[in-house]
Amino acid sequence: MFVIEKGYAVAEGTKLYYETAGAGETVLLIHGAFMTSAIWDSTFAALSDRYRVVRYDWRGMGKSGMGDTPYRAYDDVRGLLDALEIDKAHVVGLSAGGYIAVELSLAYPQRVRSLSLVGAGLFGLPESERLQADNARFYGAASSGDIEGMLREWTQMWLYGPDQPKSRVKPSVIARFEQLSLESLSRSESFEMPLTLVPAPIGRLAEIVAPTLVAWGSLDYQDTKEAANMFSGTIPGARTAELNGSAHIPPMDDPQRFNEALGGFLDGLRA
Secondary structure, eight states, X not given: OOOEEEEEEEETTEEEEEEXXXXXXXXXXXXXXTOOGXXXXXXHHHHTTTSEEEEEOOTTSTTOOOOSSOOBHHHHHHHHHHHTTOSXXXXXXXXXXXXXXXXXXXXXXXXXXXXEEESOOOBTBOOOHHHHHHHHHHHHHHHTTOHHHHHHHHHIIIIIOTTOOGGGSOXXXXXXXXXXXXXXXXXXXXXXXXXXXXXXXXXXXXXXOSOEEEEEETTSOHHHHHHHHHHHHHSTTOEEEEETTOOSOHHHHSHHHHHHHHHHHHHHHHO
């Protein structure tokens, strides 16, 4: 049984909820949009036997405050690292959390020991017609205040995967994902998008110097796979891992396989 330290860190004008466990080199886990840090439950536990693992809720999601001033998500991360007196971390970002991790790697390369991108998006790439249509249904439900409809579309898109049946995912995982997503989706009206890094990362990926792992689920959108191709083909020395049978949320969808892939990459850097 591992001991979890919980707290709030003041960063860029708000309070960010965080949890940390274990000892050793720091691994920072960044979740995706309209989720919470609890999606990392399995990974948090699996890595804490040999690393100091930190996870936090994005500003305006989970238990973290929104604040009332413009902000940059990568500066929130820097502020969290400063508050916890962490000089450098292995940074793992899922989905939009991967984009934040990329921004951090470019803005503050000295703070990033390694970079792991999991189903990460990349602003500036064209969006497929399929993803545009699915997003239209999701935002249509949002515009009418239909939280149940938002949750239904969100779960299909990102947990099951496009055209994938609900039966593919364990009922316990579905229930947990919907619970965590609902916590943040219910606050979506008050959420303010962050300012992004300028110049944009899409034209600067070759500047990333940290050892990098690019991972994606085989059942995810083609958009995610194209972003992975861009990351792996442009970031010097990037390694890749396709997670067969997973969609967009491998830490919940197939935690054992995901944790083995991520742990193997991180452990290899210590060898």
